[in-house]
Structure formats: C-alpha cells, structure tokens
Amino acid sequence: MAEIHRDWLFDRSSLTRRLRTLSDDEFEVILLRETTGPILPQECRVLGLRLGVMGWIREVYLAGFGRPWVYARSVINHCDPEDNDSALLQLGNVPLGSLLFGEKPYKRSEIEVCRYRDACNASSRPAYPLWARRSVFSREQTRVLVHEMFLPALWEELS
Template sequence: MEVVYRFSQPQLKWSAFGHWRESMAAIHRDWLFDRSSLTGRLRALSDDEFEVIPLREAVGPILPEECRVLGLQPGVLGWIREVYLTGFGRPWVYARSVINHRDVEESDSTLLQLGNVPLGSLLFGEKPYKRSEIEVCRYRDACNASSRAAYPLWARRSVFSRGQTRVLVHEMFLPALWEELS
C-alpha cells in the first residue's frame, strides 16, 4: 500500500498549543495535545480491538524538515517507519516515525524491529522517553486522504529522546477516529 501523506510540506504551519487554543474544537485539543500514550487511548477506545498495520519500515532519506527538527544535517539517512493505528479494523491514525539509526543506543535497538508492535509501548514503557513540546498543524490539502469539512485532518509531531536516541513521531488523526468519537 503506497502512502503519500506529507508531514514536511513547506506550506504546513506547525504550532504549539497556544496558537490553536481558540480555533480548535475541544475534542481535537483533547486528543492532539494529550501527552500520554496515544496507543493506550486508542486501545481503550476500541475495547482492545486495536491493531498496528505496518506500511513501511526501512532505511531511507530523512526529509529536510525532519532533519531540521531532529538537529541533523540535510541528506542524512535514517530508519523510517510508517503505520496505520486501527480500531475496529478502521485506520484511525497514520503515523510516521523517524530515527537517525546511527545514533540509536544499543538499549534502544528494539526501535528498529517493531513490526506490528506499537511504538508507544516502548516510548511510554518501563524506561520512558522524554517528550518535547507537541506541535500541531491542520491539513487543508492532504494527499491520499479525503476529508469532510466536519472532520478536518489534524496532525501532530513531537520528539522523544532518551540518552543519544531521538525519535521524531508524526501522527495524522484520520476522519474515522473523529467519527468514532462523535
């Protein structure tokens, strides 16, 4: 399955909570700015009918904007993972994680072989990672996704770090999730 969501389009305006406080519905704020495990929330919402569907796990070029956020030189290769997080068999969230795999410490090497294991189980596990500020953007012109006016496409990103390991996590909240919550 080819996925072409773009988290690094130049026209995307990533902003922190204060920017969106007044213009975003309360339900969207609640989900987008929640700092707890998204995996945990989706499991609860789906009565444990939750699944991670891997779309891509491979070494590839880290996009220029991702390099900027991670503090890397442009053109660096990294470990790219793209998945759907599903509930009741419906894709609720499209997620892309990016790691400069050369900086992954030995204790974090399981990040590079997750398969259908949720990334959140490691990031929020026994030795949790520290999470940066959450930034959010609204997609007006999303690729490969239909969006009704009632269910705008929102995405968030943050960097998780522990020791030398840094993981940039993008999550796009798809219309099926908002439908489930309405």
C-alpha cells in the same frame, strides 16, 4: 479548534493506550513501511541533523475495529542495530508507544499541531478536519520524531 480535537491532539500520554481503550482492545498496528532511508529535510531540521542523513523510518496505521484511525510516521536519528535502543528498529506490528512509554520512558518535547486544508469531500456527509501533530522523544543519544495524522474515521468514532 473543537475541544475534542484539542483533547486528543495535545494529550501527552500514550496515544496507543487511548486508542486501545476506545476500541475495547480491538486495536491493531498495520505496518506500511519499516526501513532505512533518507530523512526528509524538515525532519532533519527538527532532529538537529545535517541534510541528507539516513535514519530509520517507520510508517503505520493505528486502527480500531479494523478502521485506520491514525497514520503515524516515525523517524529515528540512527539505524545502528548494535545500539541500546535497537528494539526500536524491530517493532513490526508492535506499537511504538509500548517502548516510548515503557519501563524506561523517553522524554517528550512540546507537541506541535497543524491542520491541513480541508480535503475534497465528494459525499454529502460533513468533512472532518485533518489534524496532525508531531513531537520528539529523546533518551540518551536516541531521538525519535513522531508524526501522527488523525484520520476522519477517528473523529467519526468519537462523535
């Protein structure tokens, strides 16, 4: 693993903050999906939930200069709008990091990292590795599993 990949993948600070800095504040959250739905079996295992349980699922692109740099999927172990953490269920285009690292920060688990097999590359340009990470953020009864896949456009920006 290259040092630049290690630096971004294992950094425990706010990814949103780092992407804002890298993009000179030309940063945006592109909402793909935000809904109640079944939590995937592996996500249930990581969150310590029984299989088939429903939760809140949010998928976004984190983009700089109009280019998606990170695909993020967040899964929340409950979807009760009456709960104290209901702001998590109404983010829209607001970065999740603004709550996770906000005034009452969540506790973060260890970061797990994986590398996906190299994707097909039909161009003559070198392919960038497809790295992803996940961790769980916890506060009181709320647990948020955050998956982040670092897209080639980010590595291109950093090179």
